[in-house]
Amino acid sequence: MFDYLIVGAGFAGSVLAERLARVAGKKVLICDKRAHIGGNAYDHYDDAGVLVHRYGPHIFHTNSRDVYEYLSQFTAWRPYEHRVRASVDGQLVPIPINLDSVNQLYGLKLTSFELTKFFESVAEKRDAIRTSEDVIVSKVGRELYEKFFRNYTRKQWDLDPSELDATVTARVPVRTNRDDRYFTDTYQIMPLRGYTRMFENMLDHPNIKILLNTDYRDIERVLPYSEMVYTGPVDEFFDYRFGKLPYRSLEFRHETYNMPVYQPAPVVNYPNEHAYTRVTEFKYLTGQEHQKTSIVFEYPRAEGDPYYPVPRPENAALYRQYQTLADGTQGVHFVGRLATYKYYNMDQVVAQALTLFARMSGTTRSQVLAASA
Ligand SMILES: Cc1cc2nc3c(=O)[nH]c(=O)nc-3n(C[C@H](O)[C@H](O)[C@H](O)COP(=O)(O)OP(=O)(O)OC[C@H]3O[C@@H](n4cnc5c(N)ncnc54)[C@H](O)[C@@H]3O)c2cc1C
Secondary structure: OEEEEEEOOOHHHHHHHHHHHHOOOOOEEEEOOOOOOOHHHOEEEOOOOOEEEOOOOOOEEEOOHHHHHHHHOOOOEEEOOOOEEEEEOOEEEEEOOOHHHHHHHHOOOOOHHHHHHHHHHHOOOOOOOOEHHHHHHHHHHHHHHHHHHHHHHHHHHOOOHHHOEOHHHHOOOOOOOOOOOOOOOOEEEEEOOOHHHHHHHHHOOOOEEEEOOOOHHHOOOOOOEEEEEEOOOHHHHOOOOOOOOOEEEEEEEEEEEOOOOOOOOOEEEOOOOOOOOEEEEHHHHHOOOOOOEEEEEEEEEOOOOOOEEOOOHHHHHHHHHHHHHHHOOOOEEEOOOOOOOOOOOHHHHHHHHHHHHHHHHOOOHHHHHHOOO
C-alpha cells in the first residue's frame, strides 16, 4: 500500500516525492509515461557522447534562495550566464535588445542616454497594454518590433502578437546598456553533472518506487494508494469534459557535427528566416569539452506533446472551469505546469511544489526546508 501515487516525474512530481518520502516518511510510487525521469528537463548523453537536453534548452535561473538551497542538496552547480543572439538583417545581434543591438543594426554609436531618447522617439503611445504587440511597440516602436518580435511570435504561437496576452512578451526586457545576459536573476547556474543526475539523487530513497513507461490510468485501479499528486494535463484528467485546453508544441531536430563549435552563441534566434525559431548548441550550456558538437533546432507545432499553454483570455476562462473541478476533487493534489495550465519556469515549479508540501504536511515553508535530507 502506497501513501501517494505521484503522476509525472518532472520537477513538480519529483520534489513532492522527495519531500513526502524523506521528510514525512511516506511511501511513494512515482510513475511517468515517458521512459525516463526529469520531465521536460531530462538530459542525456547522445550517440556522440555529448550531453544534450532532449526537450530543448533548459537554463536554470532563480531569485529564490529557498529553491537554490533546496536543489543544492542534490547537485553541485556550475556558474552559467545565458546569452542569445538574434539573426536580423544578416547580422547576429544581442537579444534582449540592448545598446549594442541597435548600434550594430543601424551602424550607429549611440550612448545609453541617446538610446533612451531614441526609444522614446519611436515608441508608440498606448493607453492600456493588453496584447503582446502593445508591450513591444510601446517600448521600442514598430520597426524593431517587426525585425525582432513579430515574426518570431507568429512562428512560435501561430498567432499575431496583437492576438496574444501581454504576458507572453512582458517577459522580454529591453535594455539601454550593454548587458547582454538573457537573465538577470541572482542565481544563474546549471547542475554540474546535468539535470537527470540531480533527479536521480532526489528520487534515491527507499520509500520511493519509480515506474517508467507507465500511464497512471493503467495502474490507478490495481495499485492501492491513499492520495494522488497529479502533474499531467488537467483537462486530460477530467476526460476533456469542457473541451481541450490549447497548447503549442515543438518538434526538436537534434544534430551532431564533427566540429568543436557550430555557432558563436549558445542560442541563435531566427525571427524572420527558416521554419525553426532557434538553434541551441549544448556545450555552451553544459561546459562539456568534446571534439564534436550537438545542436537542436526547434520547430513550433500545433500538435504533439503539450509544452506551452496558450495565454489568451478564453483559455484562462476554460482553465478556471477545470480548476474548480480540481479544487473539488478530494484526495488529488494538482501541481506543476500542465496541471495548473501556466507557463512556469523550473524554479517556479519547485517553489509551487514546496508550498504544496508545506500545506499537505501542515508546516511552514521554512520548516519544510529546514528538515534536512
Ligand atoms: C522547450 C522548453 C524550454 C524550456 N526552457 C526552460 C528554461 O530555460 N528555464 C526554465 O526554468 N524552464 C524552462 N522550461 C520550463 C520547464 O520545462 C518546466 O518549468 C518544468 O519542466 C515543469 O515541470 P513539471 O513537473 O510541471 O512538468 P513536466 O516536466 O512536463 O513533467 C510532467 C510529467 O508528467 C508526465 N505525465 C503526463 N501525463 C501523464 C500520465 N497520464 N501518466 C504518467 N505520466 C504522465 C509527463 O510525461 C512528464 O514527464 C522550458 C520548457 C520547454 C517546453
